[in-house]
Amino acid sequence: MHKNLNPFIPASLYLHLLKPIVKAFRFMSMSSAAKIISHFLAVLVLFSISLAAHAQGQTNLELANQYFATGEYDKAAVYYEKHYDRDPFTTYPPYLKCLMQLKDYKEAEKLVKKQMKRQPTELTLYIDLGKVYADNNEPEKAKQQYDKAIKSLTPDAGSAIRLGYAFTEAGMIDRAIETYTAARKLNQQYPFSFEMAEVQARKGNPQGMIDEYLDVLTFNEQFYPNVQAILQNKIINDQTGTISDLLRASLLRRVQKPGSPFVYSDMIYWLLIQEKDFESALVQAKAIEKRLDEGGTRLLSLGRLCVANERYETAEKCFRAIIEKGESNPNYLAARMEMLNASNKKITSVGTPLMPELRQLDKEYKATINELGKNSMTASLIFSFAHLKAFFLNEVDSAITLLEELVEMPGLTQQFKAECKLELGDIYIFKGEVWEAALLYGQVDKDFKHEAIGREAKFRNARLSYYMGEFEWAAAQLKVLKAATSQLIANDALSLSLLIIDNTGLDTITDAMMMYSHADLLAFRNQFKPALDTLDKLVAAFPGHSLTDEVWFLKAKIFIRLNQYDTAVHFLMQVVEHYQNDILADDALYTLGDLYETKIKNKEKAMQAFEMLLMRYPGSLFAADARRRFRTLRGDIN
Numbered sequence: 139m140h141k142n143l144n145p146f147i148p149a150s151l152y153l154h155l156l157k158p159i160v161k162a163f164r165f166m167s168m169s170s171a172a173k174i175i176s177h178f179l180a181v182l183v184l185f186s187i188s189l190a191a192h193a194q195g196q197t198n199l200e201l202a203n204q205y206f207a208t209g210e211y212d213k214a215a216v217y218y219e220k221h222y223d224r225d226p227f228t229t230y231p232p233y234l235k236c237l238m239q240l241k242d243y244k245e246a247e248k249l250v251k252k253q254m255k256r257q258p259t260e261l262t263l264y265i266d267l268g269k270v271y272a273d274n275n276e277p278e279k280a281k282q283q284y285d286k287a288i289k290s291l292t293p294d295a296g297s298a299i300r301l302g303y304a305f306t307e308a309g310m311i312d313r314a315i316e317t318y319t320a321a322r323k324l325n326q327q328y329p330f331s332f333e334m335a336e337v338q339a340r341k342g343n344p345q346g347m348i349d350e351y352l353d354v355l356t357f358n359e360q361f362y363p364n365v366q367a368i369l370q371n372k373i374i375n376d377q378t379g380t381i382s383d384l385l386r387a388s389l390l391r392r393v394q395k396p397g398s399p400f401v402y403s404d405m406i407y408w409l410l411i412q413e414k415d416f417e418s419a420l421v422q423a424k425a426i427e428k429r430l431d432e433g434g435t436r437l438l439s440l441g442r443l444c445v446a447n448e449r450y451e452t453a454e455k456c457f458r459a460i461i462e463k464g465e466s467n468p469n470y471l472a473a474r475m476e477m478l479n480a481s482n483k484k485i486t487s488v489g490t491p492l493m494p495e496l497r498q499l500d501k502e503y504k505a506t507i508n509e510l511g512k513n514s515m516t517a518s519l520i521f522s523f524a525h526l527k528a529f530f531l532n533e534v535d536s537a538i539t540l541l542e543e544l545v546e547m548p549g550l551t552q553q554f555k556a557e558c559k560l561e562l563g564d565i566y567i568f569k570g571e572v573w574e575a576a577l578l579y580g581q582v583d584k585d586f587k588h589e590a591i592g593r594e595a596k597f598r599n600a601r602l603s604y605y606m607g608e609f610e611w612a613a614a615q616l617k618v619l620k621a622a623t624s625q626l627i628a629n630d631a632l633s634l635s636l637l638i639i640d641n642t643g644l645d646t647i648t649d650a651m652m653m654y655s656h657a658d659l660l661a662f663r664n665q666f667k668p669a670l671d672t673l674d675k676l677v678a679a680f681p682g683h684s685l686t687d688e689v690w691f692l693k694a695k696i697f698i699r700l701n702q703y704d705t706a707v708h709f710l711m712q713v714v715e716h717y718q719n720d721i722l723a724d725d726a727l728y729t730l731g732d733l734y735e736t737k738i739k740n741k742e743k744a745m746q747a748f749e750m751l752l753m754r755y756p757g758s759l760f761a762a763d764a765r766r767r768f769r770t771l772r773g774d775i776n
Contacts, residue, residue, distance in 0.1 A: 450484030
């Protein structure tokens, strides 16, 4: 074999390449063949040298990275030096770090200067050189390099941002501020406010940070969504409330100045919503409405937000302000319906609503429906009116009539009509006509077999079988639903399935289970006293039964609906303390956390309940939501 051929390349490869040439020799003279072979061998020599050099380069880089990763900087530096000329841009950062770790400042200085020749416009290299001098106890030289970096700035925004970021990462915050200040003078097209704001935050100057974010809105209001998102994050993560207070004061100062941009007024409104100060937000919304003549759109949105946050009285004020604008207002119809929705939730969210309030609400529904008419626009209003009549006014037949009219009404989607049928089914259960309910559930299940509402219908049918004491049939239907796509339906199906299986099993005597399912049905019908009496009889007749924890949990849910929160807490704690290893323990803890957070308003107790759930039952279906709510209560970023 030729002496210059690479010994690491198999001879078979050379032979494979020569084969077609050898075949051609039959048609050539000896001199021509000799020339071809000579040229071919020369090409192979060059090819093999190139391969060897490439392999050697890869080997150097791999060895360097390996030693770098294990902290053997002296060995890594040797191989980075060998590889540097081949790939200076990739090799430079780890190579410089090695030299700095080894305190080989002379070589480090040479390396940075060499890199400067390759990248003469990269200003961050001045910082690298300055750090070499600073670490070598040459502060004046270091200062000269930092000054030179800033003086070398051009109008290029990208270069300035990289330099400012490099100063920030090096802990030289004031130098970063100098950089962005100088860059602003050179580039009038970009304000560098976002970068300056973050530097001020790193410096521990929240007022400076806020001023920068507000200034950028004067420069260009299109940055408003970006500023909102950033400040929302800051406010959530600020457990002291300092940022929120400073932002509010800063905005108030700015809006009082003549010619102040409207964006600051709008931002005050946004901030009040973040703070859930809905009353003040309403005042601000009215002022903006007067200024911009938005037709009540902002008030309508705020009212809906208040309803979602259970601030019903403020919501009613929002909707009333729109209604007072008159029927010609484009949001009049929506406001009338939302007003009733807010009033409905305010009255019925209490466990035992007062009958005079319910009667007044009934009158308002009738008057509104008579005024607006029964049509596709008011269908949702009629639906909620039917629910009120059935479950709170005990006017079941009137509710059925209203829903049947909706099912036959033209212009409504099949999905909405299916929801009406499900509501009708629930009302028939409330009335005691279970076969009618089963028929309606079955229709929806058949028509929407592969959709969420169809699975909901199947679940309600299974729940109806459970109410009727047909436990085996209910369990069979629930088995299918446990694998449902909808997590909510799957969870409900799993809970009911486990209740049936755990409390029937091989025991053919289901008297206790029959009593329990009947009490559950009574609770569904809002017949709370008979439900509680039935549960008490169950415990007395079957002391120590496996249903005891279920009894306590159902009692807790009933007392929550009755607004008797202390009693509800007592029964939930019974489950938590005495049935730690049973299936309801995590349910009880989650319900307890929710009760403390949303009803009792005890943040610390809510956090304790959610944290206990996460520690004891990390695999619980409630774990993900409990973790989210715990972090929110603690003040973490969402």
